[in-house]
Amino acid sequence: MSDKADGTTLLLGHGGGGELTRRLLAQHILPAIANPLLDPLTDSAVIALGGGAEGSRLCFTTDASVVKPLFFPGGDIGRLAVCGTVNDLAMMGAKPLALSLALIIEEGFTVEALEAIMASIGAAAREAGVAIATGDTKVVERRGGDGLFIATAGVGLQLPGLRLDAALVRPGDVIVVSGSIAEHGLAVMSVREGLRLQSAVHSDVAPIAVMANGLAAALGEDLRFLRDPTRGGLAGVLADLVEGCGHSVEVEEGAIPLREATRHLAEVLGLDPLVVANEGKLVAVVAAERAAEALAVCQASPYGAQAAVIGRVIAKKPALVELCTRSGGRRWVQRPQGEELPRIC
Amino acid sequence: MSDKADGTTLLLGHGGGGELTRRLLAQHILPAIANPLLDPLTDSAVIALGGGAEGSRLCFTTDASVVKPLFFPGGDIGRLAVCGTVNDLAMMGAKPLALSLALIIEEGFTVEALEAIMASIGAAAREAGVAIATGDTKVVERRGGDGLFIATAGVGLQLPGLRLDAALVRPGDVIVVSGSIAEHGLAVMSVREGLRLQSAVHSDVAPIAVMANGLAAALGEDLRFLRDPTRGGLAGVLADLVEGCGHSVEVEEGAIPLREATRHLAEVLGLDPLVVANEGKLVAVVAAERAAEALAVCQASPYGAQAAVIGRVIAKKPALVELCTRSGGRRWVQRPQGEELPRIC
Numbered sequence: 001m002s003d004k005a006d007g008t009t010l011l012l013g014h015g016g017g018g019e020l021t022r023r024l025l026a027q028h029i030l031p032a033i034a035n036p037l038l039d040p041l042t043d044s045a046v047i048a049l050g051g052g053a054e055g056s057r058l059c060f061t062t063d064a065s066v067v068k069p070l071f072f073p074g075g076d077i078g079r080l081a082v083c084g085t086v087n088d089l090a091m092m093g094a095k096p097l098a099l100s101l102a103l104i105i106e107e108g109f110t111v112e113a114l115e116a117i118m119a120s121i122g123a124a125a126r127e128a129g130v131a132i133a134t135g136d137t138k139v140v141e142r143r144g145g146d147g148l149f150i151a152t153a154g155v156g157l158q159l160p161g162l163r164l165d166a167a168l169v170r171p172g173d174v175i176v177v178s179g180s181i182a183e184h185g186l187a188v189m190s191v192r193e194g195l196r197l198q199s200a201v202h203s204d205v206a207p208i209a210v211m212a213n214g215l216a217a218a219l220g221e222d223l224r225f226l227r228d229p230t231r232g233g234l235a236g237v238l239a240d241l242v243e244g245c246g247h248s249v250e251v252e253e254g255a256i257p258l259r260e261a262t263r264h265l266a267e268v269l270g271l272d273p274l275v276v277a278n279e280g281k282l283v284a285v286v287a288a289e290r291a292a293e294a295l296a297v298c299q300a301s302p303y304g305a306q307a308a309v310i311g312r313v314i315a316k317k318p319a320l321v322e323l324c325t326r327s328g329g330r331r332w333v334q335r336p337q338g339e340e341l342p343r344i345c
Numbered sequence: 346m347s348d349k350a351d352g353t354t355l356l357l358g359h360g361g362g363g364e365l366t367r368r369l370l371a372q373h374i375l376p377a378i379a380n381p382l383l384d385p386l387t388d389s390a391v392i393a394l395g396g397g398a399e400g401s402r403l404c405f406t407t408d409a410s411v412v413k414p415l416f417f418p419g420g421d422i423g424r425l426a427v428c429g430t431v432n433d434l435a436m437m438g439a440k441p442l443a444l445s446l447a448l449i450i451e452e453g454f455t456v457e458a459l460e461a462i463m464a465s466i467g468a469a470a471r472e473a474g475v476a477i478a479t480g481d482t483k484v485v486e487r488r489g490g491d492g493l494f495i496a497t498a499g500v501g502l503q504l505p506g507l508r509l510d511a512a513l514v515r516p517g518d519v520i521v522v523s524g525s526i527a528e529h530g531l532a533v534m535s536v537r538e539g540l541r542l543q544s545a546v547h548s549d550v551a552p553i554a555v556m557a558n559g560l561a562a563a564l565g566e567d568l569r570f571l572r573d574p575t576r577g578g579l580a581g582v583l584a585d586l587v588e589g590c591g592h593s594v595e596v597e598e599g600a601i602p603l604r605e606a607t608r609h610l611a612e613v614l615g616l617d618p619l620v621v622a623n624e625g626k627l628v629a630v631v632a633a634e635r636a637a638e639a640l641a642v643c644q645a646s647p648y649g650a651q652a653a654v655i656g657r658v659i660a661k662k663p664a665l666v667e668l669c670t671r672s673g674g675r676r677w678v679q680r681p682q683g684e685e686l687p688r689i690c
Contacts, residue, residue: 008455012485015484021482029459029482031463035477035478038476045479047478050401060443060498098390098405100406100407102496107357111352133380134383134407135383137374138360138409138688139687151407342485
């Protein structure tokens with residue numbers, strides 16, 4: 001029997017960040033290591049460092065970066081690794097402190113490419129205001145020519161007085177996206193071996209901790225929920241939101257920032273921009289009366305100029321994500337299955 | 346030109362943990378990311394969390410585990426990943442708090458092997474008293490059949506009042522090893538594809554944080570230096586010690602715990618046990634008058650029954666590692682080059 005048929009081996013789609021990934025985790029990975037720190041499955045774990053309610057809370061997260069190719073329009077695996085981890089900390093309301101860097105390099109990898117990636121890691125870390133505090137480097141035999149995997153972990157301290165939880169979201173709250181979507185995934189796909197498309201789409205990969213920390217500081221408890229729409233895209237975050245809060249959300253397709261070049265490339269590739277990964281965007285759910293302030297904070301960031309309110313939470317059961325299309329129709333947005341875009345981050 | 350000749354590409358030996366690894370880091374990896382947290386290049390970074398001299402200090406470390414094969418006598422990549430990271434925290438005098446777990450899995454990897462490795466991760470974490478707090482899972486295309494890489498990172502809080510630094514080591518201090526050496530590396534080599542030796546050598550992979558924390562608590566400032574002799578083996582740690590303290594060390598070959606089966610296998614493979622990796626041992630430098638106490642703490646651990654004093658620090662320049670051999674001779678012990686044992690951890 002083939003890998004695809006019998007369920008006893010892993011498929012590429014298990015790493016896509018969608019429904020297959022969720023099942024892999026739930027059935028084969030999490031049961032052996034379940035514990036109260038891990039079980040929320042948020043972007044970062046939150047660890048109380050003692051001192052009671054007044055004590056500081058450490059956020060801790062990790063990313064394995066396996067993007068292919070290593071260099072893509074708008075970024076490379078080094079910038080991606082740093083930003084991915086910094087952003088995961090920021091989505092939990094933490095100010096990033098330090099990152100770790102584990103490199104797995106293929107024998108025969110060029111020193112020139114390694115130095116280019118290290119320079120990119122250094123630049124992204126400086127931009128994000130974090131130190132690479134610790135690392136490990138391994139070399140493995142030459143194989144498929146992928147060359148390099150990077151695993152980063154990050155620690156940060158959670159801003160005090162913050163509660164971010166989908167369970168706090170209530171009908172009437174509005175959904176903000178910090179800028180135009182689907183650029184990272186499509187930029188990578190456009191240069192994936194075998195495609196070689198001419199593309200004007202550049203990855204949005206960027207550290208957005210300053211923007212996220214700014215939202216948390218400005219809105220306090222009126223910021224309910226914060227996520228970066230990476231693997232699984234905007235659709236994945238909205239599915240998580242609906243599942244976590246138990247309410248429906250209604251999104252205006254025409255309000256979602258999407259560049260024309262991105263839309264065009266998505267059509268060529270037959271992909272729905274809603275499920276394509278972003279690496280420098282956030283989705284925030286905020287109290288409706290604070291929406292203008294949330295937009296202003298985002299727009300003050302170099303990475304948030306196109307921030308927009310795209311929809312709202314509504315008291316409608318069953319809890320689903322409903323898209324009001326440009327043509328005036330309505331459709332349900334599903335959680336992506338995960339097969340669409342392997343090796344995108 | 347071949348990879349080996351022109352210096353523009355990486356070799357397997359660059360990942361061996363010896364001199365080649367050191368040069369790779371110094372020339373091509375560290376310059377782009379240098380900062381005060383990283384620069385000491387200790388087993389863990391130490392991050393002050395505020396509160397001044399009284400504030401807590403966070404230790405943070407990472408390991409990329411690429412051992413081949415994934416299952417070996419005495420352990421597997423899961424146990425190895427957890428223990429490696431827990432032990433790196435413990436060597437900095439920290440009590441481990443939590444680990445992160447990044448999995449990079451090859452398409453076609455069996456669910457059965459994944460579940461066995463996850464069970465091993467869970468068991469090792471429980472034994473070490475740490476939670477797997479956060480994770481990431483990626484799937485990459487089928488290639489060499491290696492199947493799985495694991496990157497772990499760990500955080501812990503440093504025990505208060507501790508100073509561990511080779512620079513504090515002084516002539517007269519003694520060197521303790523917590524048990525018999527070279528078992529991990531040789532156990533892995535014995536089952537490496539192409540060798541298939543019948544071997545009685547099992548890996549020593551184990552979490553030794555309780556033992557290390559016990560030494561720190563019992564000896565305080567009389568514990569000067571603590572390291573686990575992983576890649577590069579005992580010889581690598583002694584080379585680091587001599588370089589860090591500026592004094593020589595004199596080691597009695599006959600005092601170094603080494604099982605007969607290990608010695609035999611090392612001879613068959615043409616390896617010096619001093620440079621072979623351990624994964625459940627520590628090397629401690631302690632004030633001479635506390636040596637008996639240090640041994641007692643180690644021997645109270647299930648992993649320290651064979652602990653022994655193997656040598657001492659002497660005021661002799663230039664600073665070198667001198668081995669007094671069983672046959673009554675003397676030889677200098679060099680830092681291993683790193684080509685000997687790739688993919689051992």
